[in-house]
Amino acid sequence: MDKELMKQQLEKYLFRQNTHTYAVLDGASVPDLPVRLFELNAPNVCLYRGELPPDLVYVAPYLVHLYPGTPVTDWLLSECWAKHWGIFAQSPLSITGMRKHFRMLLTVDDASGNPMLFRYYDPRVLLPFLMTCNRDELEIIFGDVFYYFAELPDLNQLSRFQFADNKLNEAKLTIEV
Numbered sequence: 001m002d003k004e005l006m007k008q009q010l011e012k013y014l015f016r017q018n019t020h021t022y023a024v025l026d027g028a029s030v031p032d033l034p035v036r037l038f039e040l041n042a043p044n045v046c047l048y049r050g051e052l053p054p055d056l057v058y059v060a061p062y063l064v065h066l067y068p069g070t071p072v073t074d075w076l077l078s079e080c081w082a083k084h085w086g087i088f089a090q091s092p093l094s095i096t097g098m099r100k101h102f103r104m105l106l107t108v109d110d111a112s113g114n115p116m117l118f119r120y121y122d123p124r125v126l127l128p129f130l131m132t133c134n135r136d137e138l139e140i141i142f143g144d145v146f147y148y149f150a151e152l153p154d155l156n157q158l159s160r161f162q163f164a165d166n167k168l169n170e171a172k173l174t175i176e177v
Contacts, residue, residue: 007077009175011068013158014077014088019146021066022098023076024121025086028059037062042072045099047106061086061121063102065095081151081175086121088149101143123150130161130168138163 014021024047027033034057037044043065046052052060066073066088080086091098108118119125120141127150133141142148142163152159158173 003078006081006175007074010077010081010158011073013160013173014066014090014149015068016090019090019092020094020098022089022091022095023064023066023086024089024102025062025064025076026059026084026119026121027057027062029083029122030085032058033062034058036075037064037072040070040072040075042070043095045095047099047103049103061102061106061119063095063099084123084151087123087126089145090147090149091145093144097144101145105141123152126150127152127159133168135166138168 025033030036034046044062046057047061047063048056064072064076066076076085089098091101093101102121105120106118107115110116120129126148130138130141130148146162148161150159150161151157152172156175158175160171160173162169162171
């Protein structure tokens with residue numbers, strides 16, 4: 001697999017003018033994620049609130065603001081493929097607005113009304129979940145997000161989701177590896 005070619009193709013899909021690009025990364029999947037984000041001086045924020053116990057810091061989800069050509073973007077787009085590290089989103093919102101939106105999605109109620117964590121930022125969860133959502137649920141999940149991107153089990157495809165005209169639209173984008 002040519003990592004540089006893959007990174008270039010992902011950049012082509014993930015970065016557009018007049019929008020911000022974010023990654024929601026799963027600390028449970030990305031080895032030493034908080035350390036790596038610190039080392040790369042990445043603009044990021046943990047989606048969990050408050051002071052976290054040390055063991056939770058390393059498995060928590062993190063929101064990262066991505067910019068083309070930065071060390072964190074180069075690292076992430078070169079190394080993330082086929083590892084279900086997280087999802088990408090494009091939105092006009094600031095990182096503060098995106099954190100508020102993504103925090104709202106962290107907890108769902110089970111059939112008995114008990115709250116539980118929802119790991120929507122795992123592409124293996126997001127993809128099948130979006131397919132089951134009704135219009136009202138999609139409005140909540142998308143909010144001010146223009147597009148969600150997630151790797152597909154087929155190593156050569158990236159799925160791009162958009163909620164427009166009251167329906168979910170999916171485009172499968174080819175990644176030549």
